Amino acid sequence: MLVKEALDKYGKTPDKLIGAMLAYQKSTLCNYLTEEDIKEFAKETKIPESRIYSIASFYSLLSMKERGKYIVMVCYDVPCYINGSVNVVNELEKILEIKMGQTTTDKLFTIEYSSCLGCCDKAPALQIGATLYGNLTPEKISSILSTYRGKKDE
Amino acid sequence: MNMLNIKINNKEIKVAKGTSILNAAKEVGINIPNLCYHPDQEVKANCRVCVVEVHGAKTLQASCATEVKEGMVIRTNTQKVRQARKVVIELLLANHDMDCTSCKKNNQCGLQEIAANIGVRESRFENVLEKQEIDTSSPAIERDPNKCIRCGRCIQMCTEVQGLAILDYVGRGGLVDIKPAFGMYLNNTACVACGQCSVVCPVAAITEKEDIEQVWEAINNPNKTVIVQTAPAVRVSLGEEFGMEPGKIVTGKLVASLRALGFDKIFDTDFTADLTIIEEGHELLKRLNEGGTLPMLTSCSPGWINFIEQYYPNLLPHLSSCKSPQQMFGALVKGYYAEKIGKSPEDIFSVSIMPCTAKKFEAKREEMSIDGKNFDVDVVLTTRELAKMLRQAGVDFNMIEEEKYDAPFGLSSGAGVIFGATGGVMEAALRTVYEVVTGKTLENLDFKAVRGLEGIKEAKIDLDGTIVKVAIVHSLSKAKKIMELIKEGKADYSFIEIMCCPGGCIGGGGQPFGGTDELRIKRINAIYEADKELPIRKSHENPAVNKLYKEFLIEPLGEKSHHLLHTKYVDRKK
Numbered sequence: 071m072l073v074k075e076a077l078d079k080y081g082k083t084p085d086k087l088i089g090a091m092l093a094y095q096k097s098t099l100c101n102y103l104t105e106e107d108i109k110e111f112a113k114e115t116k117i118p119e120s121r122i123y124s125i126a127s128f129y130s131l132l133s134m135k136e137r138g139k140y141i142v143m144v145c146y147d148v149p150c151y152i153n154g155s156v157n158v159v160n161e162l163e164k165i166l167e168i169k170m171g172q173t174t175t176d177k178l179f180t181i182e183y184s185s186c187l188g189c190c191d192k193a194p195a196l197q198i199g200a201t202l203y204g205n206l207t208p209e210k211i212s213s214i215l216s217t218y219r220g221k222k223d224e
Numbered sequence: 225m226n227m228l229n230i231k232i233n234n235k236e237i238k239v240a241k242g243t244s245i246l247n248a249a250k251e252v253g254i255n256i257p258n259l260c261y262h263p264d265q266e267v268k269a270n271c272r273v274c275v276v277e278v279h280g281a282k283t284l285q286a287s288c289a290t291e292v293k294e295g296m297v298i299r300t301n302t303q304k305v306r307q308a309r310k311v312v313i314e315l316l317l318a319n320h321d322m323d324c325t326s327c328k329k330n331n332q333c334g335l336q337e338i339a340a341n342i343g344v345r346e347s348r349f350e351n352v353l354e355k356q357e358i359d360t361s362s363p364a365i366e367r368d369p370n371k372c373i374r375c376g377r378c379i380q381m382c383t384e385v386q387g388l389a390i391l392d393y394v395g396r397g398g399l400v401d402i403k404p405a406f407g408m409y410l411n412n413t414a415c416v417a418c419g420q421c422s423v424v425c426p427v428a429a430i431t432e433k434e435d436i437e438q439v440w441e442a443i444n445n446p447n448k449t450v451i452v453q454t455a456p457a458v459r460v461s462l463g464e465e466f467g468m469e470p471g472k473i474v475t476g477k478l479v480a481s482l483r484a485l486g487f488d489k490i491f492d493t494d495f496t497a498d499l500t501i502i503e504e505g506h507e508l509l510k511r512l513n514e515g516g517t518l519p520m521l522t523s524c525s526p527g528w529i530n531f532i533e534q535y536y537p538n539l540l541p542h543l544s545s546c547k548s549p550q551q552m553f554g555a556l557v558k559g560y561y562a563e564k565i566g567k568s569p570e571d572i573f574s575v576s577i578m579p580c581t582a583k584k585f586e587a588k589r590e591e592m593s594i595d596g597k598n599f600d601v602d603v604v605l606t607t608r609e610l611a612k613m614l615r616q617a618g619v620d621f622n623m624i625e626e627e628k629y630d631a632p633f634g635l636s637s638g639a640g641v642i643f644g645a646t647g648g649v650m651e652a653a654l655r656t657v658y659e660v661v662t663g664k665t666l667e668n669l670d671f672k673a674v675r676g677l678e679g680i681k682e683a684k685i686d687l688d689g690t691i692v693k694v695a696i697v698h699s700l701s702k703a704k705k706i707m708e709l710i711k712e713g714k715a716d717y718s719f720i721e722i723m724c725c726p727g728g729c730i731g732g733g734g735q736p737f738g739g740t741d742e743l744r745i746k747r748i749n750a751i752y753e754a755d756k757e758l759p760i761r762k763s764h765e766n767p768a769v770n771k772l773y774k775e776f777l778i779e780p781l782g783e784k785s786h787h788l789l790h791t792k793y794v795d796r797k798k
Contacts, residue, residue: 105406108405108406118383118388118389118392119389119405120389120390120391120392120404120405121389121392122405123392123394123405123406124392124393124394124405127394127395127396128393128395128396
């Protein structure tokens, strides 16, 4: 997808911008916006470059850092924390051999903290794409990740 | 007008509907401390210093963002309010480089002043500042993120008034910063160096690049003849730095204090403002007569030059080829005056006192030098820097007795003085062009239609049957509008004056901190008063200018003028 295509689809007015940026970001290989992308958005929408950059830096769903194909978002809020999200993070870091915030060398996974995912009844929880995984224990992590390993492009 | 009854600190008053608590309090003599509020800007309400207690409200209210209501009972100084303000200031200080004694804005800082006034005596929070690099890439302004309190005044100025949006918030929550896109150095952005951000910054996060030491060195070097020129706008603002009423004309004190600092010759940029009118006026007539590119645009304001070169390079043919008065002056000092006093240009150190930060950039343009090394203007100091030098030297500005400029470049007309206000260059040009074209004497010298703070002004003048339509623009958001009109072929003007800063040079980025429209109007009024007081009010009647043509330049737009007083502007699109 091109920046222009995303904007044609969503509209070029400021209120449509975030939707277009998210759709475009999703279509990129490494799940992030480059400097050129931000300049392109500015050029096409006539919104100042500094404002587009400001928006990209504000929302955690938008990234300006190269990321993996799948973003593993681990809830960082209190109920998940009490129920052992730390253990989930440790297990993720161990299996993927990266630290929180980093991306695997095969560019498949990035682990990030997220604010409340809205399912405190299933704490601790994480989300990958649109799929939520709750009531986690370290033992469940490996099989969750493996479902994504051999996955073809949707 | 709908008036409301309210009570502030037990005093009952009537205030107009729509008034904020902050402004209502001013009416009863209470100044509520504030940092992000600015009278000419949208209310931001993010610093939370201006909180007050409103009877019946659960929480403290930001007085800048709360309008008065009928029967409102407000208290601005309760224990709760004072505690809250202290916490806010302490929190700001905990993320601030608190090196006040070596800070460029020591004694001129809003944060420091409030901390002192509300009696902050301890810092209960650990300082968590993570030091960032100071951006010294621009020859005109410096950005120190370690001083920034994220009030957002600079963003509004750059975006709303100047229409550039170089700066914006980056990040979120406690980690938010104000900086250019991608964290770029200012010099790599399309910043025009106007310095308006520095005028509204309440702290020392954005300031002019300080060049004071170079001037002290030159003054103390016995081999240098140090020559200084002063811009028109400085004489109506410098007094503010020493506690004088805004709009006080301090021309004589300015000259005397420069002499006290040790400058060898004190000249007036107004002289070359007059010269600009002769050259630019003739250029306009030539374009009108020979079918040149119209509308012709003025070229005095370096912030505006940076703007057209970077944003509208295709329209450069519209720009007058005249150098700005500062650079004409520099070229004359090194290319004419030096020889006249038997010196070589290398022995001359040329300083200018400007209301402007972009002038620092302009002076460093390669074409504004003899050989790429020896610049026509060696150092540009802002009004603020001159005030600093005077304080360093212990000059008592209030006491010092007035003196006069030196000959020959100290003589100028009222037309030269009004260059400092928006519409001034146009008015000065009209006074001369009318008389040159018609051969008649102008009865009324005051062109009121071109004066004042309105964004885009228009006027017509009858030159013996030829009606010439002109426009006057100040601030770059308005300049952008005019440039779009020209691009579309819809600007049916012959001549347009464009000034980068709101109000013209009197509102420049190097003027005393804290500029508001109220202040700008006072300075503008002073400029026209100074014009009226002068015996000569038309550039072409300045005898020193006429002598210069007779002895040296020969004729306007002549070969010598071409070499010294005109230049070429270039495409620098980013």
